[in-house]
Amino acid sequence: MSAPTLQVRGLHKSFGGVTAVHDVSFEAYLGQVVAIIGPNGAGKTTLFNMISGVFPPDDGEIWLNGHRLDRLPQHTIATLGVARTFQNMQLFSNMTVLENVMMGRYRHEQTSFIEAALGLTNREESQTQAVAMQHLERVSLAKKADLPASSLPLGEQRLLELARALAVEPRLLLLDEPTAGLNAVDAVRLAATIGRIQANNVTVLLVEHDMSMVMSVADWVVVLNYGEKLAEGRPEKIQTDPHVIEAYLGQENGQGNANGSWY
Amino acid sequence: MTDFRYRLPDRYWALGLLVLLLVLLPVFGCSPYLLTIMIFIGLYTIITIGLCLLMGYAGQISLGQAAFYGLGAYTSAIVTTKYSFSSWLGLPLSMALTGGVAFVIARPIFRLKGNYLAMATLGLGYIFYIMFSQVADLTGGPSGLTGVPYLSIAGWAFDRDIEYYYLVWAIAAMVLLASLHIINSRVGRALRAIHASEVAARSMGVDIDRLKAQIFVISAMYAGLAGSLYAHYVTFVSPSPFGFHFSVMLVVMAAVGGLATVWGAPFGVAVVVLLTEALRAVAPRFTGHGSAEYEIIAFGILLMLVMIYIPQGVVQGLSGIYLRRLKRRPIAARMDSRNLVMLPVLRRWFKLRG
Numbered sequence: 205m206s207a208p209t210l211q212v213r214g215l216h217k218s219f220g221g222v223t224a225v226h227d228v229s230f231e232a233y234l235g236q237v238v239a240i241i242g243p244n245g246a247g248k249t250t251l252f253n254m255i256s257g258v259f260p261p262d263d264g265e266i267w268l269n270g271h272r273l274d275r276l277p278q279h280t281i282a283t284l285g286v287a288r289t290f291q292n293m294q295l296f297s298n299m300t301v302l303e304n305v306m307m308g309r310y311r312h313e314q315t316s317f318i319e320a321a322l323g324l325t326n327r328e329e330s331q332t333q334a335v336a337m338q339h340l341e342r343v344s345l346a347k348k349a350d351l352p353a354s355s356l357p358l359g360e361q362r363l364l365e366l367a368r369a370l371a372v373e374p375r376l377l378l379l380d381e382p383t384a385g386l387n388a389v390d391a392v393r394l395a396a397t398i399g400r401i402q403a404n405n406v407t408v409l410l411v412e413h414d415m416s417m418v419m420s421v422a423d424w425v426v427v428l429n430y431g432e433k434l435a436e437g438r439p440e441k442i443q444t445d446p447h448v449i450e451a452y453l454g455q456e457n458g459q460g461n462a463n464g465s466w467y
Numbered sequence: 468m469t470d471f472r473y474r475l476p477d478r479y480w481a482l483g484l485l486v487l488l489l490v491l492l493p494v495f496g497c498s499p500y501l502l503t504i505m506i507f508i509g510l511y512t513i514i515t516i517g518l519c520l521l522m523g524y525a526g527q528i529s530l531g532q533a534a535f536y537g538l539g540a541y542t543s544a545i546v547t548t549k550y551s552f553s554s555w556l557g558l559p560l561s562m563a564l565t566g567g568v569a570f571v572i573a574r575p576i577f578r579l580k581g582n583y584l585a586m587a588t589l590g591l592g593y594i595f596y597i598m599f600s601q602v603a604d605l606t607g608g609p610s611g612l613t614g615v616p617y618l619s620i621a622g623w624a625f626d627r628d629i630e631y632y633y634l635v636w637a638i639a640a641m642v643l644l645a646s647l648h649i650i651n652s653r654v655g656r657a658l659r660a661i662h663a664s665e666v667a668a669r670s671m672g673v674d675i676d677r678l679k680a681q682i683f684v685i686s687a688m689y690a691g692l693a694g695s696l697y698a699h700y701v702t703f704v705s706p707s708p709f710g711f712h713f714s715v716m717l718v719v720m721a722a723v724g725g726l727a728t729v730w731g732a733p734f735g736v737a738v739v740v741l742l743t744e745a746l747r748a749v750a751p752r753f754t755g756h757g758s759a760e761y762e763i764i765a766f767g768i769l770l771m772l773v774m775i776y777i778p779q780g781v782v783q784g785l786s787g788i789y790l791r792r793l794k795r796r797p798i799a800a801r802m803d804s805r806n807l808v809m810l811p812v813l814r815r816w817f818k819l820r821g
Contacts (some may be wrong), residue, residue: 256670282672296660296669304738306653307660311672313653317681329652372671385797
């Protein structure tokens with residue numbers, strides 16, 4: 205197999221004495237969807253925040269296609285091709301739907317401060333608009349392009365955040381609980397969109413509680429528990445791993461079922 | 468589908484209207500006194516636009532903007548009187564120096580936030596103010612520098628008020644246009660993004676610290692430009708106009724006009740300057756002496772009223788009240804031709820554009 209797109213080695217982070225992530229290592233290859241699962245507080249979002257540069261790890265290394273990411277500022281990591289969505293959505297509520305996706309194009313735009321001041325932006329602006337529009341069409345939101353982003357229902361806000369992250373044209377895409385709070389119809393719509401991402405040679409890291417979705421889209425599953433890696437493997441293998449069942453499903457029913465509706 | 472064909476944006480029409488009004492003002496008769504006031508409104512507008520960008524868009528406060536205004540004025544005065552440079556060279560030199568100073572201090576000063584940043588910029592203002600009066604070899608000390616030449620560009624001397632009025636407002640219009648361009652570009656979009664979510668803006672690749680520094684530099688350059696124009700207009704500089712008082716006045720002007728739009732700047736400045744002049748005319752009748760100590764009270768009250776009743780500033784606030792009134796009236800009344808013209812225009816400029 206070729207070299208991994210993302211390599212995480214011995215990552216460690218603690219917040220004032222509380223260890224959030226301890227010695228976590230894993231790899232993700234080109235075009236893979238790697239799901240990170242684990243109970244609440246297992247350190248999934250902390251892991252995402254370190255990979256995307258919101259804060260640096262205390263120890264360990266993160267490599268993306270030969271670039272070392274840890275210690276780099278967040279915006280530089282973004283320009284190297286890492287995009288993400290947020291568990292508690294972070295849409296630009298003061299912008300339209302289209303403008304949100306246009307922000308995703310930021311790293312592809314060239315206009316400097318001085319060019320902007322001189323008004324030499326029309327060409328690039330219309331290009332950016334057109335590309336952003338294509339990304340909106342892919343998630344069926346093109347008709348709502350000029351509405352304020354905050355006016356969309358929750359399901360479409362999640363889709364918009366995904367479209368914005370895809371507009372970045374990332375090499376690595378981090379999705380933090382993309383279906384949280386969604387009804388079944390919206391969740392399926394979102395899962396279908398994520399399924400299509402794979403075709404574009406994007407490596408996806410997915411934090412998700414909806415096990416049926418994890419099982420249907422993930423190529424590889426990493427299980428975290430209390431900040432440590434408990435197991436990793438192919439979804440069907442993880443599903444039947446006794447340690448995982450014990451830790452993740454706890455006492456509730458003690459056994460997973462093959463359909464993956466685990467909670 | 469959104470139409471991507473190029474359409475002349477509303478901001479050009481608005482700017483055209485403003486320029487037309489300003490061009491026509493002297494034609495319809497304008498006393499020398501009013502002309503002088505209009506020149507000062509133009510100068511302060513240039514600074515206030517920068518402050519709107521800095522406070523309204525980049526979300527950073529500066530209580531030391533008068534320092535850059537003074538630095539621009541002194542640069543022009545010093546290079547023309549002490550080193551006999553041509554007067555027009557003062558403009559680019561002032562902008563370069565103020566921009567350079569702002570660039571050097573931007574990084575350390577923007578490590579601070581909120582009240583601490585306000586204190587630091589206030590300190591900055593004081594440092595420059597004291598330098599203006601203490602580095603006497605260069606600045607002439609408290610008595611200042613006299614004999615600053617009139618501005619002369621390509622052999623044309625701007626030594627009459629009417630000429631200077633057109634020059635200052637032409638430059639103010641260019642500054643406004645450049646600022647509107649910035650706001651409506653990827654840079655402006657990034658600035659708005661920072662307001663909504665810093666972490667999301669960073670995750671799109673926005674270098675927030677750099678952007679804030681760039682806005683700080685450009686706001687300083689605007690102030691330096693205005694300072695240089697000031698020096699060549701009054702042909703005399705001394706430290707007193709560049710103190711803390713004026714920094715605060717600039718913030719008041721920006722807040723009264725409205726921080727969320729650079730369109731507020733000329734109106735905010737006009738309100739404050741005209742109020743100052745009105746006080747100067749009226750106050751002596753009641754007090755028997757000058758109005759200086761009452762000015763600050765009047766501006767305190769003005770600022771409080773604006774913050775309580777129209778926190779978006781006079782431009783957005785008043786147009787918003789107008790729009791609400793209009794909506795409450797029956798349809799037939801709304802069909803008034805004047806409203807038909809104004810309604811969509813107002814709505815587009817002030818409500819959507821933000």
